[in-house]
Amino acid sequence: MTAGVGRGPVNATNRVVKDMGMADRRTFLQYTVAGVAIASTTNIVLGVGRNEATDVSGTDSIQVNVDVLVIGGGTAGTIAAIQAGRLGAKTLLVERNSQLGGAMTTGGVAFPGLFDAWGKQVIAGIGWELVRESVELDGGTFPDFKKVPKRHWQNQVYTNQFLYVLLAEEKCEQAGVQIAYYEFPEAIRKTLDGWQVDCVGFGTRRRVLCKQIIDCTGGAEVVGMLKLPRLRDKETQPGSMLFKIGSGHKPGTEQIHRLYVHGADSSSAATVTAANLAGRRDILKKVRASKKKLMHLQPETAFRESYRIVGETMVTHEDYTSGRRFDDAISYAFYPVDLHTRSGVRPKPLAPDTVPTIPLSALVPKDSRNILVAGRSVSSDRLANSALRVQAPCMAMGQAAGVAAALAAQQQTTPLSVSLEEIKRTLRAHNAIVPG
Numbered sequence: 001m002t003a004g005v006g007r008g009p010v011n012a013t014n015r016v017v018k019d020m021g022m023a024d025r026r027t028f029l030q031y032t033v034a035g036v037a038i039a040s041t042t043n044i045v046l047g048v049g050r051n052e053a054t055d056v057s058g059t060d061s062i063q064v065n066v067d068v069l070v071i072g073g074g075t076a077g078t079i080a081a082i083q084a085g086r087l088g089a090k091t092l093l094v095e096r097n098s099q100l101g102g103a104m105t106t107g108g109v110a111f112p113g114l115f116d117a118w119g120k121q122v123i124a125g126i127g128w129e130l131v132r133e134s135v136e137l138d139g140g141t142f143p144d145f146k147k148v149p150k151r152h153w154q155n156q157v158y159t160n161q162f163l164y165v166l167l168a169e170e171k172c173e174q175a176g177v178q179i180a181y182y183e184f185p186e187a188i189r190k191t192l193d194g195w196q197v198d199c200v201g202f203g204t205r206r207r208v209l210c211k212q213i214i215d216c217t218g219g220a221e222v223v224g225m226l227k228l229p230r231l232r233d234k235e236t237q238p239g240s241m242l243f244k245i246g247s248g249h250k251p252g253t254e255q256i257h258r259l260y261v262h263g264a265d266s267s268s269a270a271t272v273t274a275a276n277l278a279g280r281r282d283i284l285k286k287v288r289a290s291k292k293k294l295m296h297l298q299p300e301t302a303f304r305e306s307y308r309i310v311g312e313t314m315v316t317h318e319d320y321t322s323g324r325r326f327d328d329a330i331s332y333a334f335y336p337v338d339l340h341t342r343s344g345v346r347p348k349p350l351a352p353d354t355v356p357t358i359p360l361s362a363l364v365p366k367d368s369r370n371i372l373v374a375g376r377s378v379s380s381d382r383l384a385n386s387a388l389r390v391q392a393p394c395m396a397m398g399q400a401a402g403v404a405a406a407l408a409a410q411q412q413t414t415p416l417s418v419s420l421e422e423i424k425r426t427l428r429a430h431n432a433i434v435p436g
């Protein structure tokens with residue numbers, strides 16, 4: 001099947017072409033006719049050759065057998081999947097939206113931080129590779145990590161959200177990761193050597209048999225389905241809807257305007273719908289008041305806070321601000337304590353030379369087997385979480401979870417039973433910076 005050719009309202013297309021100059025018309029036709037063949041992608045999405053069958057109602061029923069199932073293809077999940085795939089694990093990435101990157105791309109906050117602390121880089125690996133390549137392809141610029149900036153955000157990296165999506169998909173494909181968009185898990189049960197996860201999407205039902213799950217949903221959704229304990233405060237930080245009025249968004253060079261969405265809750269279709277409606281309603285008011293053009297609008301609210309897991313270890317505010325070096329630290333983290341409230345945010349910087357760490361055991365839900373969590377729902381108290389939630393540590397957690405899950409699947413064991421030294425060695429071999 002070919003997309004982009006011979007589709008859509010032909011008369012409307014002809015009318016547009018007629019109104020153009022010759023040069024414009026040539027460019028328009030080039031871009032219109034080029035199209036893409038999606039047959040090969042379909043093989044990836046449906047997992048061809050893996051027992052799929054089509055039922056009489058037209059719904060695709062697919063059954064796949066994988067080593068690692070990553071649920072949530074956002075900031076952490078994309079990196080987790082690429083890492084597991086690069087280690088040879090058969091990996092499936094299930095994402096309920098239409099693209100990878102989560103808060104960075106669908107939310108529009110393509111300003112990852114912080115990869116550096118006190119004059120040197122402290123987070124690298126696959127997340128940094130993806131950010132660096134996005135900036136390079138975009139002809140963008142990097143902050144100088146040798147300099148300690150006056151304000152922390154001066155060392156965050158302006159990234160082109162659109163290129164990031166394209167490169168993330170390319171890297172997944174190169175790592176052999178199957179991507180399943182528009183799907184989410186509906187039911188999960190334990191099997192002898194892992195999990196059976198039933199996912200649904202429109203026109204698709206997919207039964208996944210897997211050895212390991214990595215929950216990267218941002219709200220520990222899978223952990224919730226398994227009835228393992230999660231924490232959420234009564235009041236959570238506001239989300240934001242990102243948009244631009246007056247002048248067009250220049251990706252990779254600036255931050256987009258943000259409007260707080262108070263009470264934004266990412267935990268269900270109903271609550272995400274409510275957040276989107278409220279955010280867009282406010283933006284419409286702003287457009288009317290400004291009498292300027294609306295030039296850019298992200299498709300979904302970006303969410304700052306949701307459920308956090310209760311892990312084997314919980315990172316506390318004291319651990320974070322004292323720069324505690326956990327024995328099982330798999331990554332550094334660096335960012336001010338950054339809790340947004342109704343009245344805004346006052347970041348509290350860390351004391352000089354303090355660089356907190358993240359332990360592997362904070363990615364492991366308490367008393368669980370064969371499931372890890374990476375990203376903003378890491379086991380932490382609320383204040384520690386307000387700093388750990390930013391993009392560079394989320395990517396680092398994703399990479400560590402990818403390694404631990406892939407090795408556990410290979411060794412037919414659970415992540416905490418894999419040798420910590422082997423996890424750290426593997427992370428370093430894949431360019432991550434590991435404390436110690």
Ligand SMILES: Cc1cc2nc3c(=O)[nH]c(=O)nc-3n(C[C@H](O)[C@H](O)[C@H](O)COP(=O)(O)OP(=O)(O)OC[C@H]3O[C@@H](n4cnc5c(N)ncnc54)[C@H](O)[C@@H]3O)c2cc1C
Pocket residue numbers: 071072073074075076077094095096097100101102103104107109111112113114156183184185216217218221239240258302303304374375376377389390391392394
């Ligand atoms: C407004 C705002 C501004 C921010 N500014 C910055 C900044 O400047 N710099 C910075 O570094 N950080 C910033 N952050 C923080 C950071 O962007 C996020 O905390 C981080 O990206 C979260 O990563 P994650 O992987 O945990 O979740 P996400 O990136 O949100 O990814 C979760 C993914 O899981 C998917 N998903 C959820 N549930 C399911 C399900 N049941 N099934 C399948 N898929 C599912 C979602 O669609 C999403 O793609 C900001 C956050 C917000 C909201």
